[in-house]
Amino acid sequence: MEKLIEWLNASSLSLAFKTTSWVIPFSQSIHILAVAVVMSAVLVITMRAVGVTARGERMSTLDLRFLPWFWSAIAVLLITGVVQIVTEPGRALPNPWFWYKMASLAVLIVVFGLFQWRIRHERPPAWDGAPKAPAKVQAAFIVVLGLTLFIIFCGRWIAYASSV
Amino acid sequence: MLQYETLSGWFAQLENMPFAVEIAESSWMFPILETLHVIGLSTVVGTIAVVDLRLLNLASRSRSVRALTKDMLPYTWIGFSLALLTGALMFASKATTYIHNVPFLLKMGVLAAAGFNMISFHFLTYRSVERWDREVPTPTAARVAGAASLVLWMTVVFLGRWIAYVE
Numbered sequence: 001m002e003k004l005i006e007w008l009n010a011s012s013l014s015l016a017f018k019t020t021s022w023v024i025p026f027s028q029s030i031h032i033l034a035v036a037v038v039m040s041a042v043l044v045i046t047m048r049a050v051g052v053t054a055r056g057e058r059m060s061t062l063d064l065r066f067l068p069w070f071w072s073a074i075a076v077l078l079i080t081g082v083v084q085i086v087t088e089p090g091r092a093l094p095n096p097w098f099w100y101k102m103a104s105l106a107v108l109i110v111v112f113g114l115f116q117w118r119i120r121h122e123r124p125p126a127w128d129g130a131p132k133a134p135a136k137v138q139a140a141f142i143v144v145l146g147l148t149l150f151i152i153f154c155g156r157w158i159a160y161a162s163s164v
Numbered sequence: 165m166l167q168y169e170t171l172s173g174w175f176a177q178l179e180n181m182p183f184a185v186e187i188a189e190s191s192w193m194f195p196i197l198e199t200l201h202v203i204g205l206s207t208v209v210g211t212i213a214v215v216d217l218r219l220l221n222l223a224s225r226s227r228s229v230r231a232l233t234k235d236m237l238p239y240t241w242i243g244f245s246l247a248l249l250t251g252a253l254m255f256a257s258k259a260t261t262y263i264h265n266v267p268f269l270l271k272m273g274v275l276a277a278a279g280f281n282m283i284s285f286h287f288l289t290y291r292s293v294e295r296w297d298r299e300v301p302t303p304t305a306a307r308v309a310g311a312a313s314l315v316l317w318m319t320v321v322f323l324g325r326w327i328a329y330v331e
Contacts, residue, residue: 025329029322032202033209036321040210043239053235057227065224152206153199160195 001093008089017087024087031080035152037073041066042148046141051132059133060124067116074109092158101154104147111144175259187257194254201250205324207243209317211236219310221301228297229306267330271323278316285309 008014017023047053048062085092092098127133133141178184187193217223218232255262262268289305296303302310 021329025325026322029325032206032321032325033318035202036206036208036210036213038210039203039206040214040239043207043210044214044235047239054231056231069223149203152202156195156199156202160192 005089005093008086011086014086014089017083024084027080027083027087031077031084034073034076034080035155037069038077039148039152041070041073042145046145049133049141050138055131058124058129060119060128063115063119067112067119070112071116095158095161097154097157097161101151101158104151104154108144108147108151111140172260172263175263178256179259181256183253184256184259187253194257197250197254201247201254204243204246204248204250205321207239208247209321211240211243212313212317216310216314219302219306220314221307225300229302230293230297262327265327265330267323267326271320271327274316274319274323278313278320281309281312281316285313 044053044066045063048055048057048059054062132138179188187197214224215229215233215236218225218227218229224232255268285306289303289309292303296306301307
């Protein structure tokens with residue numbers, strides 16, 4: 001890990017980013033905007049599942065509309081995240097909160113990946129047009145929303161805590 | 165007329181209030197406020213963007229503008245209230261510093277502009293929404309309001325980040 005940090009720190013890309021004062025705030029700002037896209041996508045999908053929002057729309061229609069935005073935002077988050085890590089590898093890589101964030105993000109990506117696959121390749125379930133999804137499905141989405149909030153929390157906490 | 169000394173005295177008073185001092189001296193309060201601020205702002209910007217993209221005919225084109233706005237607005241308000249409250253508390257804890265911070269002052273200005281854009285859209289263009297509710301493309305005024313909103317809110321986010329980088 002230390003070797004990786006050293007290597008990254010010394011790389012010419014890192015040096016280029018470090019000496020350009022606006023790289024970090026700029027990539028962080030874009031990172032936050034992408035968080036906003038993920039947040040609203042997850043919120044809309046979850047709120048539909050629990051029957052609070054857009055009940056006239058079929059769930060699969062809504063989900064297929066918001067999922068591409070979710071994935072684009074994830075891509076932007078990964079790119080801006082990598083820029084930040086390359087610029088300041090010693091800030092995130094040794095920090096456990098960064099790794100809690102990455103683990104949670106991995107879970108989020110897998111869950112949404114499976115979700116996307118099912119919507120694309122399987123026929124919609126009978127409750128697709130119902131006001132609410134079955135209780136288990138509602139619970140799953142609420143957990144996903146909570147996970148998203150936890151990821152945001154970890155993201156901020158990296159700057160404040162270097163240990164548990 | 166308020167003189168500069170009186171004004172900065174007011175901010176110093178705010179900063180010295182017990183709740184503000186507690187936030188400033190705590191190791192965890194400010195970080196928590198910042199985290200909640202990010203959650204609030206991402207909800208605001210995200211839900212506003214959904215409506216703006218509809219006004220710009222770039223997304224959710226099959227949905228009625230009215231229905232979409234009605235769906236998103238509660239979350240926009242919840243997110244904004246959270247961002248405003250956490251922002252005010254963070255500001256209070258270091259009021260005399262922030263009041264001189266250029267990105268912060270610009271951010272407040274751009275926020276006001278974003279608010280003005282939303283209010284004028286609501287009371288002018290939106291009044292005739294029944295006529296263009298399901299039309300694609302939406303009227304020019306609606307597209308201008310949507311584009312302005314996106315640009316203004318993105319600027320708010322950039323300025324907000326920049327606050328910490330300017331002393």
